[in-house]
Amino acid sequence: MSVTRKHRGKSGLQPTVLLVEPRAEELEKTRALLGEAGFRVVPLTRFEAVVPIFEVVRPDAVVLAVHSPDFAAVAVVRRLRQLGEVTVPLFYLMDPDQPEAWRFCLEKGLGVDMVPRNLSGSELALRLQSVLRLRDAVLRAKESGETEAGSALHDELTGVYNKQFLLAMIGQEARRSERYGGPFSVLACAPQGYRSFCKQHGEAMGERLLVYTAVVLGQTVRESDVVARVSDEEFALLLPAMEEDALPGLLARIATRFELARFQVEGKALKTSLLLGAVSFPDMVGTPAQLLNGAIQEMRRRSREARRWDVGMSRVSV
Structure with missing residues (x-):
């Protein structure tokens, strides 16, 4: 199934996803999928470039491919959280046939959501759309919390x-x-x-x-x-x-x-x-x-x- 609905971020702009995937072929496939679903994608092949690019781009979400044995994606998440960047949704993109990687991220992945590579190709896009919609709703509620009525939340x-x-x-x-x-x-x-x-x-x-x-x-x-x-x-x-x-x-x-x-x-x-x-x-x-x-x-x-x-x-x- 192909996801073609457009999801708009703040000020009507396309939401930006920072996509980190060392495998060039997989990077292009995922980039094309997210682009078709209405996301602006910033692709990266090097994990060490994530933090400086993050600070420049300020993406709406970050998707990091997980590969053993180095699990560099987990180290990047730890670094982002040390910088205080905890309001941006983070996702691990996982190979379903690598149980050791799933186990590692469950135990040491710092609570980041895990998304399997999906044959239909739609699951990652749907999750991103869902999380960003809910995040926007929560942010609007928090903004209303600045008023007296919002304190009831x-x-x-x-x-x-x-x-x-x-x-x-x-x-x-x-x-x-x-x-x-x-x-x-x-x-x-x-x-x-x-x-x-x-x-x-x-x-x-x-x-x-x-x-x-x-x-x-x-x-x-x-x-x-x-x-x-x-x-x-x-x-x-x-x-x-x-x-x-x-x-x-x-x-x-x-x-x-x-x-x-x-x-x-x-x-x-x-x-x-x-x-x-x-x-x-x-x-x-x-x-x-x-x-x-x-x-x-x-x-x-x-x-x-x-x-x-x-x-x-x-x-x-x-």
């Missing part, structure tokens, strides 16, 4: 978005997906044993744990993802262009990142973990509230299964 305690804003963004992404195609996912999470934690350590320490959770989520997910607090202890995320097959790796990455970060109480690091669950569109369809509730119910189902497993294993060990 955020949760006062954690600073992330609130449930109302998240539902509005889910509705917008659902309409976009129905019109143009492409998946998205909704993820729910909560600190495990939150209420017991509050009983033991107090409400003020519980609030600190929620702020800690929001910070870790913000550091782990992509810049284009929307993080919101949707109840006392529950958070939810809108993940544009995230298909169901990619969710297990993302859930594992978030869980690992949360466990590696250390939450301290009275100078002692506590082992903390997250309950996680997610649903994907179009595998699940419904209103924004139904999609959010579906993710929460999946999180709770996974939690019940984990508890049953723990009980079963303890009985076996006895």
Whole structure:
């Protein structure tokens, strides 16, 4: 399938994609695909040139081909983040027949979205279009946040978005997906044993744990993802262009990142973990509230299964 719709960036200009691919033949194929989809493409074959070119071009998105054994793309992402360039969507372009590269980027890829080279040729363009549309919507919402009315978009305690804003963004992404195609996912999470934690350590320490959770989520997910607090202890995320097959790796990455970060109480690091669950569109369809509730119910189902497993294993060990 060929994607020919034109997507306009700021001020009506074509969005610019910085494409980095050492293989000349693959570079030309991807450049042609993105050009046909309405993107202005700046092609590069050398990873060491990315940072200086980035600072001159200021692209709307960056696509970096991943090749083993050097994985230079990951080093470039690390450098961009050291420079503070975290508002531009980043993508790894992956060969589906290189499992070692997928595993490396899942473990050390700094949370950057991974896109397989696709026979239909449309997946990368659709993902870029989806992420840029959502990014523009979020930026508009943030700009409105400069007004008094815009302050209602955020949760006062954690600073992330609130449930109302998240539902509005889910509705917008659902309409976009129905019109143009492409998946998205909704993820729910909560600190495990939150209420017991509050009983033991107090409400003020519980609030600190929620702020800690929001910070870790913000550091782990992509810049284009929307993080919101949707109840006392529950958070939810809108993940544009995230298909169901990619969710297990993302859930594992978030869980690992949360466990590696250390939450301290009275100078002692506590082992903390997250309950996680997610649903994907179009595998699940419904209103924004139904999609959010579906993710929460999946999180709770996974939690019940984990508890049953723990009980079963303890009985076996006895």
